[in-house]
């Protein structure tokens with residue numbers, strides 16, 4: 001029983017909100033000087049200025065007045081590449 005299942009994700013992290021034990025799916029990072037908050041798909045590196053959030057808390061997040069919230073979390077992996085390809089003959 002000491003062996004971990006091979007299917008387990010390499011890094012399983014939990015939501016940083018107190019009392020929430022949901023698995024983290026979003027990484028929040030921020031820049032105080034630029035008053036900007038970014039939401040990214042869960043990032044691997046454990047930067048001290050980043051916090052992991054679950055889907056629910058990430059989608060409910062709001063920022064203080066004067067701050068900019070930039071969501072880079074894509075639904076269905078749609079990116080700029082898809083938009084460009086759509087108009088190709």
Ligand SMILES: [Zn+2]
Nearest residue numbers: 015020054057
């Ligand atoms: Zn949460």
